[in-house]
Amino acid sequence: MSVKINLARLKKNIEELAEFGALETGGICRESFSNTDLAAKRWLMEKIRNAGLMAVRDEAGNIWGRLGSKKRSVLIGSHIDTVPEGGVFDGALGVLAGLECLETIRENKLPCNHALEMVAFADEEGAFLNFLGSRSMLGSLDADEISAAKNMNGFPLAKAMADAGLNHRRIVSARRDPSGIKAYLELHIEQGPSLESAKIPIGIVGAIVGIVSYWVTFSGEANHAGTTPMTMRRDALSGATEFYRRINAWIRSNPGGVVTIGKMDVYPGAFNIVPGSVRLALEFRHSSATRLEKMESSFLEIGNTIAEEMGLVFTADRLSWDDPVSLSNNIIGTIRQETDSLGYAYRLMDSGAGHDAQILAQKINAGMIFVPSVGGKSHCPEEKSNWCDIEKGVQLLLNSTLKLVMEYTDPK
Amino acid sequence: MSVKINLARLKKNIEELAEFGALETGGICRESFSNTDLAAKRWLMEKIRNAGLMAVRDEAGNIWGRLGSKKRSVLIGSHIDTVPEGGVFDGALGVLAGLECLETIRENKLPCNHALEMVAFADEEGAFLNFLGSRSMLGSLDADEISAAKNMNGFPLAKAMADAGLNHRRIVSARRDPSGIKAYLELHIEQGPSLESAKIPIGIVGAIVGIVSYWVTFSGEANHAGTTPMTMRRDALSGATEFYRRINAWIRSNPGGVVTIGKMDVYPGAFNIVPGSVRLALEFRHSSATRLEKMESSFLEIGNTIAEEMGLVFTADRLSWDDPVSLSNNIIGTIRQETDSLGYAYRLMDSGAGHDAQILAQKINAGMIFVPSVGGKSHCPEEKSNWCDIEKGVQLLLNSTLKLVMEYTDPK
Secondary structure, eight states, X not given: OOOOOOHXXXXXXXXXXXXXXXXTTSOBOOOTTSHHHHHHHHXXXXXXXXXXXXXXXXTXXXXXXXXXXXXXXXEEEEEOOOOTTBOSSTTHHHHHHHHHHHHHHHHTTOOOSSEEEEEEETXXXXXXXXXXXXXXXXXXXXXXXXXXXXXXXXXXXXXXXXXXXXXXXXXXXXXXOGGGEEEEEEEEEOOSSHHHHHTOSXXXXXXXXXXXXXXXXXXXXXXXXXXXXXXXXXXXXXXXXXXXXXXXXXXXXXXXXXXXXXXXXXXXXXXXXXXXXXXXXXXXXXXXXXXXXXXHHHXXXXXXXXXXXXXXXXXXXXXXXXXXXXXXXXXXXXXXXXXXXXXXXXXXXXXXSOOHHHHHTTTSOEEEEEEOOGGGOOXXXXXXXXXXXXXXXXXXXXXXXXXXXXXXXXXX | OOOOOOHXXXXXXXXHHTTTTBOXXXXXXXXXXXXXXXXXXXXXXXXXXXXXXXXXXXXXXXXXXXXXXXXXXXXXXXXXXXXXXXXXXXXXXXXXXXXXXXHHHHHTTOOOSSEEEEEEETTTTOSSSTTHHHHHHHTOOOHHHHHHOXXXXXXXXXXXXXXXXXXXXXXXXXXXXXXXXXXXXEEEEOOSSHHHHHTOSEEEEXXXXXXXXXXEEEEOOOEETTTSOGGGOOOHHHHHHHHHHHHHHHHHHSOXXXXXXXXXXXXXXXXXXXXXXXXXXXXXXXXXXXXXXXHHHHHHXXXXXXXXXXXXXXXXXXXXXXXXXXXXXXXXXXXXXXXXXXXXXXXXXXXXXXXXXXXXXXXXXXXXXXXXXXXXXXXXXXXXXOHHHHHHHHHHHHHHHHHHHHOSSOOO
């Protein structure tokens, strides 16, 4: 395969898109259905048309580009909305890489046995509703959820969509028949430090982790910090800090997955009062549902054991449980072959963050490619990937797409 | 000494005073210079007069009762203001026990070589200014501090005093010449669990602890909780929890004093972000200044060591340093003799909480007696002391007062 992507054109597109919502910090503020996001999507449709493709906005606000009239298609996508002070590459890279692949294939008049599509899914970052666009495409959103959705300022999704010329009641019409899509590919920045620190330019994603979140609480007795001797305290913080220590020791002994305590609320929370209770934000992730269950039971057991040892009370409230999602082994195989052909080093890895691919993977053969994030940073102005790595990632995306689009037989 | 205090009368007075600011919870809300506090102080002056004593309110709002016209006096005091949802006994017991002692001495026509005084100091709990009354008596408040003082609603002390018919500019006239007071005695509830759990009815206070407070911070790097592997994190909470563990281990190896972490603020504080920094409210207390310094240097060393081991940054900002205060050895000796004569078990102990005695002890021979707190509770509706313990405490206060008032020679 001697066709090369046009890195200069891709870079120019990424830089142009980065103007929409650019902050003085170097960060980007382009939240879904904001005026900035809508302007960026008009720009994107123009770009799609200028590339000689058909451009469509569906009723969920997803932007589609299409090449060819064959019934089944290979789809490349991601999103162009950002978190409030996000970076240039998260999502945008995948969408514009898709455009670059389609444009390269079109201008090189490469023969295709399937149609080619690209998509920018609406609201991946969940300003109103996590994965709004990809879930609309799969038809997995219900009307109540859509009607109830608000952004963090309390502004309703229905109103934001109306301002964008969309009718939230017609989101159902954004549904696509999954059998019409042979494969979904998404190129994304890693958002972590693993590839960069290992000096490996390509990550091939095997699974997207499941995420479980809990509020856990240790309760003891609030007491006067001056008059209560150390030996007579039931300090809730002794349980909370020991919990942190033991769950971290557990995961060192049982490597795989991650566990985080992102918050510790101490009550009543004064210099001169021994803590009566402490509430911890506990979150853990793993790509295996069995291991996720094992983590859950182990952490709850650790909490109960500590409470018993220390004379405290332990309670745990599960807030969410999102199952891990495995990507298609056939597509992973195709991407690995193409990576080998290109001579790139790669790592098979899990994605620790969520992506539209995890929604599509429920009904469509899906694959993901990662490129390294400098310093592992994302969702911040410092978010960056090196152009030499991006070039490899997009070339691999093109070659994998061509391979899939050439195949007559469906691997599904 | 065969004169006995009148427990029934004291109990009735405590119950009457508890009506002022009584809450449905059983707690008391009688903040300094509130209408409730002013009404309670009018009631107290009436009680003092009815006991045949001279009643005076000074320019700081302190209420004085006096028996006899001799130049030097023995003074018994405490306060009757409470924290926002406080209890029946904190402060009130000491003031009404003083009244009971003076009334008993007067009605038994006991001979005295000195005058006797009782006092209810204004704003011990610091609604506007910690120890306002006792510091005014010692002349240790300055005009700027008085002018700037506000309560937690932002209401100025000057205005509250004006509403009470007092002029904050005349607080200086509340100053007393310390040489006119031979001794100061204060009876108070322990506010901790030590006496009750040891089944000892009397505590004799040797010193009031010094208190040091710090904000200490561990800083690492905030990161994505899903994409940052456990081994590549610089989680600030790892330092904060280890700090808790090591300072508690230190104080187990170096018993004496107390150390408390009452608050842990985790930043940015989200389920899906590895903590970038954690700020801890650190407070420690000891009755020895040398030991307080040792605690400080040890805790800072622990913080720095952890930061070095874990690749974090440790910073420490001292917010306050209040020296410990020793009470008078002569008065402690007198109280011990009287306790032995009465046949009561007692414990020599430090006060872990602050009291007006620590202000007066700077210039006047001072002594304090504790009675047990049920469950160690104070500053709450559950605050309680048993009447059999109160009876012993007040009898000891009377006997100690009589001893001091009989002495011709000044132990100072």
